[in-house]
Amino acid sequence: xxxxxxxxxxxxxxxxxxxxxxxxxxxxxxxxxxxxxxxxxxxxxxxxxxxxxxxxxxxxxxxxxxxxxxxxxxxxxxxxxxxxxxxxxxxxxxxxxxxxxxxxxxxxxxxxxxxxxxxxxxxxxxxxxxxxxxxxxxxxxxxxxxxxxxxxxxxxxxxxxxxx
Numbered sequence: 001x002x003x004x005x006x007x008x009x010x011x012x013x014x015x016x017x018x019x020x021x022x023x024x025x026x027x028x029x030x031x032x033x034x035x036x037x038x039x040x041x042x043x044x045x046x047x048x049x050x051x052x053x054x055x056x057x058x059x060x061x062x063x064x065x066x067x068x069x070x071x072x073x074x075x076x077x078x079x080x081x082x083x084x085x086x087x088x089x090x091x092x093x094x095x096x097x098x099x100x101x102x103x104x105x106x107x108x109x110x111x112x113x114x115x116x117x118x119x120x121x122x123x124x125x126x127x128x129x130x131x132x133x134x135x136x137x138x139x140x141x142x143x144x145x146x147x148x149x150x151x152x153x154x155x156x157x158x159x160x161x162x163x164x
Contacts (some may be wrong), residue, residue, distance in 0.1 A: 013151075025088065025096040026060040026126040030154055034058055036072050037150030042139045049077040056082070058131075058152055064089045064098070073145075078113075080106030086133075088124055097123040101136065131158045 026032065029142030036054030056070020068084040084102035092095075100122040103115045110116040124133040131152035 014073065025063070025091065025124060026058075026131055026152075026154075028060050028063055030060045030156070031150040031160075032058040032060075032131055032154050033158065034068065034070050034150060034152050037134070037148060039075055039146055039148045041075065042147075043146035047162070048075045050075065052148070052150070054150070058086075068100075068102075074106050076107065078102050078106045081115075086122060088125065089164070091104060095123055095125055097121075 001145045003152050022124070034056035035056055036052045039048075039050050039052055041050070052072050052074065054070055054072030056068055056072070058066055060066045064087055066086040066088075068086060069082065071081050073077055074080040082102060082104040084100050084104075086098070086100045088098040090097035098121075098151065099119055101119045102117070103120055104110070105115045106113060107116070108155070120135040120137060122135045124131065126132075132149060134149040135146065135150065136148075137143075137146040
């Protein structure tokens with residue numbers, strides 16, 4: 001059986017999602033470094049950057065709210081800067097989910113590449129030494145869909161424990 005890159009990416013995303021189902025949300029007051037992750041686009045008919053390197057800082061403000069700022073290489077192979085608030089009031093099987101809202105730049109189709117407002121359905125999970133977070137944008141009429149899974153490392157894992 002011939003395995004394509006597309007099937008491999010879908011498999012990795014599904015495998016990571018299984019691990020996400022058995023974790024917990026980040027502790028209140030914890031800082032984390034965001035390292036980026038992987039994206040899968042629907043339809044998968046154009047060449048896109050699906051390895052999205054990043055550097056950002058996440059802070060778990062309360063049990064349901066996290067604040068995120070950073071910079072990443074987007075799917076159009078351009079750098080984007082972001083400032084988000086992640087609101088995850090729901091938990092199911094240890095997965096926190098809700099929405100991420102904020103501003104992002106670097107996308108020509110969103111405000112001509114300047115900062116624009118976004119709201120994305122999102123999820124997150126926290127393990128002892130790393131976290132997993134992602135977004136799902138369903139394919140809508142005239143717009144492409146996206147599944148993203150990213151990774152974070154708590155400051156304490158790096159020996160930089162700091163809390164407010």
